[in-house]
Amino acid sequence: MKPSHPAAHILFLVLLFSLFALPAGILVLVGLAPGWRFPDLWPEQFSFAGIEFLITHREQIVSSLVSSFLYSLATVFVTLCMCLTPAAAFARQRFPGKRLLEALVLTPALVPPMTFAMGLHMVFIKLSLADTAAGVVLILALFSYPYMFRALVAGFQTMGEGYRVCARNLGAGNIAIFRQVELPLLVPAMIAGGSVVFLVAFSEYFLVFLMGGGNVPSFTGFLMPLLASSNRSLAAVLTLIFLLLPILLFFMLDWGLMRSYRKKGMI
Amino acid sequence: MSWTSNRTAILILKLSPLMLPFVVLFCGGVFLTVCQSLGLFTPLPHTGGLVDAYTVILSDPSFFASAGFSFGVALASAAGSVTAATFLAYRVWQLPKMMAGAALVYKIPLILPHIAVAFVVLVFWSQSGILASLAHALGLIQSMQEFPNVLFSGWGVGMILAYTLKGTPFAMLLILALLVRFDVRQIQTAAMLGASRSRIFFSIVMPRLAPALHTSFIILFLYSFGAFDIPYILSESRPGMLSLHVFDLYFKHDLARRPEAMAILTLMFGFAVLFIIAYSKTVTRLENGVRKL
Amino acid sequence: MTLRSNLTCLLLILLMLFFNPFAQPARASGDPLPDTPFEQIREQARGTRVNWYMYGGWAHVNAWVDTFVAKEMKQRYDIDLKRVPMDAGVFVNKLLNEKAAEKKTGTIDLLWINGENFKNAKQAGLLFGPFAGRLPNVRQYVDPGSITHDFGFLVEGYEAPFGRAQFVFEYDTARTDTPPDTVAALKEWIMAHPGQFTYPQPPDFTGSAFVRHILYAVSGGHAPYMAGWDSDLYEKNAPRLWQWLNQIKPFLWQKGRTYPRDSAFLDTLFARGEVALGMSYHPPHAQNMIIEGSYPDTVRTFALKDGSIFNTHFTAIPFNAPNKAGAMVLADFLVSVDAQISKFQPENWGDFPVLDMKRLTLSDRQRFEAVDLGPATLTPEQLAKTAVPEIPAPFLEALEQDWKTHVLDQ
Numbered sequence: 030m031k032p033s034h035p036a037a038h039i040l041f042l043v044l045l046f047s048l049f050a051l052p053a054g055i056l057v058l059v060g061l062a063p064g065w066r067f068p069d070l071w072p073e074q075f076s077f078a079g080i081e082f083l084i085t086h087r088e089q090i091v092s093s094l095v096s097s098f099l100y101s102l103a104t105v106f107v108t109l110c111m112c113l114t115p116a117a118a119f120a121r122q123r124f125p126g127k128r129l130l131e132a133l134v135l136t137p138a139l140v141p142p143m144t145f146a147m148g149l150h151m152v153f154i155k156l157s158l159a160d161t162a163a164g165v166v167l168i169l170a171l172f173s174y175p176y177m178f179r180a181l182v183a184g185f186q187t188m189g190e191g192y193r194v195c196a197r198n199l200g201a202g203n204i205a206i207f208r209q210v211e212l213p214l215l216v217p218a219m220i221a222g223g224s225v226v227f228l229v230a231f232s233e234y235f236l237v238f239l240m241g242g243g244n245v246p247s248f249t250g251f252l253m254p255l256l257a258s259s260n261r262s263l264a265a266v267l268t269l270i271f272l273l274l275p276i277l278l279f280f281m282l283d284w285g286l287m288r289s290y291r292k293k294g295m296i
Numbered sequence: 297m298s299w300t301s302n303r304t305a306i307l308i309l310k311l312s313p314l315m316l317p318f319v320v321l322f323c324g325g326v327f328l329t330v331c332q333s334l335g336l337f338t339p340l341p342h343t344g345g346l347v348d349a350y351t352v353i354l355s356d357p358s359f360f361a362s363a364g365f366s367f368g369v370a371l372a373s374a375a376g377s378v379t380a381a382t383f384l385a386y387r388v389w390q391l392p393k394m395m396a397g398a399a400l401v402y403k404i405p406l407i408l409p410h411i412a413v414a415f416v417v418l419v420f421w422s423q424s425g426i427l428a429s430l431a432h433a434l435g436l437i438q439s440m441q442e443f444p445n446v447l448f449s450g451w452g453v454g455m456i457l458a459y460t461l462k463g464t465p466f467a468m469l470l471i472l473a474l475l476v477r478f479d480v481r482q483i484q485t486a487a488m489l490g491a492s493r494s495r496i497f498f499s500i501v502m503p504r505l506a507p508a509l510h511t512s513f514i515i516l517f518l519y520s521f522g523a524f525d526i527p528y529i530l531s532e533s534r535p536g537m538l539s540l541h542v543f544d545l546y547f548k549h550d551l552a553r554r555p556e557a558m559a560i561l562t563l564m565f566g567f568a569v570l571f572i573i574a575y576s577k578t579v580t581r582l583e584n585g586v587r588k589l
Numbered sequence: 590m591t592l593r594s595n596l597t598c599l600l601l602i603l604l605m606l607f608f609n610p611f612a613q614p615a616r617a618s619g620d621p622l623p624d625t626p627f628e629q630i631r632e633q634a635r636g637t638r639v640n641w642y643m644y645g646g647w648a649h650v651n652a653w654v655d656t657f658v659a660k661e662m663k664q665r666y667d668i669d670l671k672r673v674p675m676d677a678g679v680f681v682n683k684l685l686n687e688k689a690a691e692k693k694t695g696t697i698d699l700l701w702i703n704g705e706n707f708k709n710a711k712q713a714g715l716l717f718g719p720f721a722g723r724l725p726n727v728r729q730y731v732d733p734g735s736i737t738h739d740f741g742f743l744v745e746g747y748e749a750p751f752g753r754a755q756f757v758f759e760y761d762t763a764r765t766d767t768p769p770d771t772v773a774a775l776k777e778w779i780m781a782h783p784g785q786f787t788y789p790q791p792p793d794f795t796g797s798a799f800v801r802h803i804l805y806a807v808s809g810g811h812a813p814y815m816a817g818w819d820s821d822l823y824e825k826n827a828p829r830l831w832q833w834l835n836q837i838k839p840f841l842w843q844k845g846r847t848y849p850r851d852s853a854f855l856d857t858l859f860a861r862g863e864v865a866l867g868m869s870y871h872p873p874h875a876q877n878m879i880i881e882g883s884y885p886d887t888v889r890t891f892a893l894k895d896g897s898i899f900n901t902h903f904t905a906i907p908f909n910a911p912n913k914a915g916a917m918v919l920a921d922f923l924v925s926v927d928a929q930i931s932k933f934q935p936e937n938w939g940d941f942p943v944l945d946m947k948r949l950t951l952s953d954r955q956r957f958e959a960v961d962l963g964p965a966t967l968t969p970e971q972l973a974k975t976a977v978p979e980i981p982a983p984f985l986e987a988l989e990q991d992w993k994t995h996v997l998d999q
Contacts, residue, residue: 035392038390038391038392038395039395041387041391042391042395042398042399045384045388045398045399045401045402046398046401048384048402048461048464049401049402049403049404049405049465050401050404052404052405052416052419052420052461053404055416055419055420055426056416056419059419063881063882063883064882064883064885066424066860066861066862066885067423067424067425067428067429067432067440067861067862068428068429068432068433068440069429070429070430070432070433074882076882078881078882082648082652085652085655085656086652086655089655110313111313111314111317112313112314113313114309114310114311114313115310115311115313115314115315117310118307118310118311122307124307130311132572132576133318134314134315134318136322136569136572137318137322138515139514139515139518139568139572140518140522140564140565140568140569141518141519141521141522141523141539141561141564141565141568142522142523143522143524143539143542143561143564144325144326144329144522144561144562144564144565144568145321145322145325145326145329145565146325147329147542147546147557147558147561148324148325148326148327148328148329148330148331148332148558148561149321149324149325149328150686151328151332151337151339151686151689151690152324152328154686154687154690154692155690155691155692157692160695160696167317167321170317171317171321171322171325174314174317178314228406228407231409232407232408232409232410233409233525234409234410234411234524234525235523235524235525242683242696243640243642243673243674243675243680243696244640244673244696249409249411250674252409252411252412253411253528253645253674254645254646254651254674255648256411256412256414256415256529257528257529257646257850257851257853257854258646258647258648258853258856259853259854259856259857259860259878259883260648260881260883261419261857261883262882262883263648264415265415265419268408268412268415268416271407271408271409271412272404272407272408275407276407339685339686339689339690340689358998422861422863423863424861424862424863440862440863441784445843448843448846448847450846450847531850532846532847533790533846533847533848533850533997534846534847534997534998546682547676547678547679547682548678548679548682548792551682551685551686551689
């Protein structure tokens, strides 16, 4: 009883595109036409000033992108280390206070991050962690690990105990089971959690500003003054760049995974 | 006996990578926020009483205005996102396979940082924006002043739009994750038994989606309540969001007012925790009620 | 397998590079002693990096720093310049935090600062100095009498001059024939054109300056304030200012219920035609925006006949700057003839020079005279006619504090 008119589906896709993709499309126009003003529906004049800006500022743009990319990746890595064994325990073991503990460890993603970040700021300054990449990664990990945790717990649960028991019966030790059986099976869950953590870290402005103090370059930090400035065309061009990198990244990830699964005959 | 204690030790060891940072950094951070709100460990020696900062804040009517405003913006945007996401996700799920790929565009705002989404709202909805131009081209308005004052109406509509645009795909993601595991045959059976489409949606699909709806609502609500990025671009002078107020107190004044910033944060934290507890209690009670029926 | 392990390896190497403190250019250590010759300071700064924290809301200024200044610093002194966008109030607060946490080595080397932020920073002991008198270009080209005070507060060599600016209004000749050029006319004009005017919300730098113009105008000019803070004078005159601002409030953009957050926001409103008048503390700002394509070509500027405030803006070095030698070299370069001329050109920035033209060689002076400020910018002579000095910082702080209660919340 699904609505099966192709026309209805196409109409719906148009709606979806105009809600979520059209803004990006319009940004291309805004980026190419700094003088686009009311009431013109189409810009009168185009200029490549935005593109020129990209070229003259390429070093800064690339370095802030690379920096954002790396601290986000490091955040993914740190959250993975934080969550791997606890997720296994939560998925498989029963222990008193488990429900309460689970609710507790999820709170950092729910409460406003300002509330703990600002309290920590002073301590981070004293420990010389403020204004360093390590401090930024720590605070981002603290705020985003629940996404990784949830994904891994779900991953362990879907995996079940079967593979583990089977491997043990075949004589594998704990470490071998973990490395050769469980870890590969967990990759999809890690990627699911990792992508959310990556996006959260990559698109965060305030925490990086607070803990990085401007010393840790970030693309959001580079973008913010431009978004707040009156030069909309530059802001648009850079926002588009922001969009491209994660999309490329996820495409590559998808493609790489498919290839490696195919090689192993898992698909 | 030693076997169980050994097991407990292993369990603690297994949990420690998570519990250690949680206790030290998160709980420690909140603890320090509370301390600084009381004038302890502040960068400048605090001379007043313990609750001075709270007295100052709670006697300021603009604090309550800001708090109510933040609450309203968060509520409207979270409810809007979850509602829109439910319908959109359901329709995406119904798409034939060959069209499903195209539906992935919904993830675009997920990638954009909040500040960029705020910028998109600015470009579209200001009185000299794209939509105003469109309305002019369609002959709906003659001058830009006739275009509805969306961004500066005093109701935070601009921020609500931005949060909704950013939050909808997030909720869709969670909902679709549940939908892919959903058995189509349930719907087919219901349809064969003569259930209308809306009946199917509300009685069969919605209850299955409830966990995702609740999770996304809580996350989105509390995020919009306390975040800084979008208000920084779209906020009006008055009433301001709480987070902006905190930012100003923290960064734009001398250190003497630090306890006030921290006191607001403490109140926000308390509110968030209470909200989570109250919300999950209500949901559990409602669901138990449903099951009894 | 190989693909993935290669990728992992690559990522790990990247991560290690990222966290490796040696990956970044060395940071000079040790403060330059007061008697170190400047040549030696330059030598000491060679091969280091300088972090310059500055307001980041002007794309053209950012571009000038990132291209011209960064390139010249690299070529001349082998110094890597890194611009960090941050509002002045925020970095002063950051330094206060670091001072309270007793952090001996910070991250900021040079600040772009003036006014109340300078006063607060200097009073809290956040600044290194005095150093301005040690910069060769300051000694050679700058009239010492012109940099003794900053918003009525003694400079004492704790900041080096960087540029000069004066407050102007902006209007579009295609839309407004004759702009109101006195405070009284401005009020009438605002009331006759509801919704067409607004000013950035103090403590924004520009909005706060606008408010000071009105204060001067309604209380008999700048002269009474020059003697320094006087609370009786403030109590007597401030209510007249609030009255003036509240009278125009219902005729402002959004009926005065909300104000632009900062000057960049007002620029956007003006550029997009939502308001008819703009304002800037930088005379060539309109010309910059025309060149950039954000403003129509028909925009021009004017100054209020009642007086338009000018100021000098400066650079300063924090007490815990890791690279004070590099910061001094940069501060000195910014006062050089080449930097000041490049900065003066409207396609770069158009900021007015701080140099004393009488101290320049004839050819250098001609280079300055040859700069075409563009049709939208008032000439230095036109500006000089209306120029009035800034108010002492305590007045400014009181005004910014009270504006919220007396105007916004009214």
